[in-house]
Amino acid sequence: MMSKRLKEKxxxxxxxxxxxxAVVPVVSIIGYLIWIGWPALTWEFLTQPPRxxxxxxxxxxxxxxxxxxxxxTILVALPLGIGTAIYLVEYSRENFFxxxxxxxxxxxxxxxxxxxxxxxxxxxxxxxxxGRSLAAGALTLGILTLPIIISTAEEALLAVPDSYRYAxxxxxxxxxxxxxxxxxxxxxxxxxxxxxxGIGRAAGETAPIMFTAAVVYTPRLxxxxxxxxxxxxxxxxxxxxxxxxxxxxxxxxAALVLLAIVGAMNLVAVVIRTKMRLKRMR
Amino acid sequence: xxxxxGGYMGNKNKMETRNLNLxxxxxxxxxxxxLPIKENTVTALIGPSGCGKSTxxxxxxxxxxxxDGTRIxxxxxxxxxxxxxxxxxxxxxxxxxxxxxxxxxxxxxSIYDNIAYGPRIHGHKKKDTLNEIVENSLRAAALxxxxxxxxxxxxxxxxxxxxxxxxxxxxLAVDPQVILMDEPASALDPISTAKLxxxxxxxxxxxxxxxVTHNMQQAARVSDFTGFFLNGEMIEYDVTNTIFTAxxxxxxEDYITGRFG
Numbered sequence: 079m080m081s082k083r084l085k086e087k088x089x090x091x092x093x094x095x096x097x098x099x100a101v102v103p104v105v106s107i108i109g110y111l112i113w114i115g116w117p118a119l120t121w122e123f124l125t126q127p128p129r130x131x132x133x134x135x136x137x138x139x140x141x142x143x144x145x146x147x148x149x150x151t152i153l154v155a156l157p158l159g160i161g162t163a164i165y166l167v168e169y170s171r172e173n174f175f176x177x178x179x180x181x182x183x184x185x186x187x188x189x190x191x192x193x194x195x196x197x198x199x200x201x202x203x204x205x206x207x208x209g210r211s212l213a214a215g216a217l218t219l220g221i222l223t224l225p226i227i228i229s230t231a232e233e234a235l236l237a238v239p240d241s242y243r244y245a246x247x248x249x250x251x252x253x254x255x256x257x258x259x260x261x262x263x264x265x266x267x268x269x270x271x272x273x274x275x276g277i278g279r280a281a282g283e284t285a286p287i288m289f290t291a292a293v294v295y296t297p298r299l300x301x302x303x304x305x306x307x308x309x310x311x312x313x314x315x316x317x318x319x320x321x322x323x324x325x326x327x328x329x330x331x332a333a334l335v336l337l338a339i340v341g342a343m344n345l346v347a348v349v350i351r352t353k354m355r356l357k358r359m360r
Numbered sequence: 361x362x363x364x365x366g367g368y369m370g371n372k373n374k375m376e377t378r379n380l381n382l383x384x385x386x387x388x389x390x391x392x393x394x395l396p397i398k399e400n401t402v403t404a405l406i407g408p409s410g411c412g413k414s415t416x417x418x419x420x421x422x423x424x425x426x427x428d429g430t431r432i433x434x435x436x437x438x439x440x441x442x443x444x445x446x447x448x449x450x451x452x453x454x455x456x457x458x459x460x461x462x463x464x465x466x467x468x469x470s471i472y473d474n475i476a477y478g479p480r481i482h483g484h485k486k487k488d489t490l491n492e493i494v495e496n497s498l499r500a501a502a503l504x505x506x507x508x509x510x511x512x513x514x515x516x517x518x519x520x521x522x523x524x525x526x527x528x529x530x531x532l533a534v535d536p537q538v539i540l541m542d543e544p545a546s547a548l549d550p551i552s553t554a555k556l557x558x559x560x561x562x563x564x565x566x567x568x569x570x571x572v573t574h575n576m577q578q579a580a581r582v583s584d585f586t587g588f589f590l591n592g593e594m595i596e597y598d599v600t601n602t603i604f605t606a607x608x609x610x611x612x613e614d615y616i617t618g619r620f621g
Contacts (some may be wrong), residue, residue, distance in 0.1 A: 171428055185604055241465035245527070249424060249478040250455035259481070260467055 095277025116330025119301040143307030148281045150216025159227030167235040187225035192220045193287035199289035213303040215291020219280040236264040267354040274347035278340045284311040310336040374399035374568040380434035391592045402569045404583035411589040421457040422450040446455035460541040464523035466515035478534035501529035521552025541571040
């Protein structure tokens with residue numbers, strides 16, 4: 079029979095191996111991207127439009143396009159998502175209507191992203207006549223992100239102790255004053271963290287924007303929300319499937335930039351959360 | 361009701377309940393409670409857990425309204441006006457009838473912002489006015505000397521006893537007439553409890569206080585009148601001294617002498 083000590087060691091050993099195995103893919107993906115893509119990251123690559131059917135030049139319009147889409151997604155999803163969560167947690171009583179909303183949110187979270195793309199095309203591009211545009215893309219990505227934002231915001235609000243709400247109400251505050259001055263400030267770091275992670279995810283989506291906002295090539299930068307744009311994920315998709323003779327280096331370079339943008343957003347999320355937590359404790 | 365004897369009998373009724381019944385989802389939590397609350401006195405509500413004393417307290421500032429499924433019958437009066445009338449805004453009522461909860465619940469803000477919270481939501485914006493209110497409230501709650509050098513530090517860094525006095529100062533800052541306290545000392549150590557009881561004594565001259573307590577020595581020490589609750593009914597109400605020395609009803613005596621509860 080194995081001794082207790084040995085069992086303990088074997089157990090920890092097994093867990094360590096499993097943990098290591100979980101880390102391997104992440105590290106190797108990032109490592110491989112940097113290995114191949116790094117040499118492509120020249121000043122020209124980052125600041126110039128593509129040339130010669132995307133086989134040369136840079137990806138500047140795609141970087142700007144992705145950033146514009148991300149900002150648009152934030153403008154659509156954040157107010158709508160946080161508003162819904164506040165309504166559900168702070169105002170509504172459990173009834174048929176709120177159950178319906180919750181079921182809708184859960185189902186929305188399970189819809190494949192390509193379906194959002196098709197919906198966006200039918201609804202925003204065609205029916206509302208926005209055309210293939212930044213606006214249509216941002217609305218589509220916004221709806222895609224909504225379920226994540228609503229559910230993280232809901233959790234964040236529920237995590238605020240009721241004793242704060244009671245204290246505020248007992249001082250003669252209205253519900254809105256209570257939400258605005260006590261509950262939201264406490265919940266905001268978690269809400270923003272969840273929202274940024276969700277939006278970071280959306281920034282990397284291809285399917286929702288391929289019918290609604292993105293084009294394979296335009297040297298122009300968008301100057302209104304009705305313009306179509308290049309976008310990094312779609313650019314990646316295009317150069318790896320539709321355009322012949324693009325160097326592997328350029329594709330990996332673009333992928334690296336996309337990863338960096340999403341990574342930077344996640345970093346911002348972490349910084350916001352840490353800062354606001356510290357501020358409250360001081 | 362027979363004539364009560366005691367130093368505060370002449371005080372007028374600041375609040376009063378008449379035949380108050382409260383139902384919570386089909387369960388009757390309060391049965392026919394009629395109780396006067398004399399101005400500038402401390403009224404203690406005692407009784408075993410689940411007897412309805414905290415529920416009763418929350419009917420006095422309509423905090424039960426926040427809980428789904430509660431329904432009320434009978435009258436609750438403040439200065440002879442019913443506080444459950446259609447025209448009464450609970451938000452306005454709660455400014456007059458403040459509440460201190462069982463566990464200290466300062467907001468996760470600075471000490472200053474905690475106290476200024478009430479005045480701010482009621483529309484005070486001027487810095488001078490706020491400074492004055494904050495200082496006066498903290499002085500009245502016997503906390504000023506301990507915190508005056510750290511007003512802009514987080515209130516969460518205070519001890520439990522200091523937090524509870526901070527919460528009282530926060531209530532005083534909205535200038536209430538009545539202060540409800542729901543077992544305010546149950547989470548405090550004996551020294552903090554003694555300070556709190558001293559404070560309650562001082563506050564009595566300017567405010568009307570109702571305190572729910574599990575601790576009968578505390579009720580005897582701080583209150584002028586005592587009401588004994590059991591299973592949702594108010595069994596006996598009298599001058600505190602009488603309740604603790606010569607209760608008229610057997611069940612009161614049994615509870616006070618520790619035979620049950």
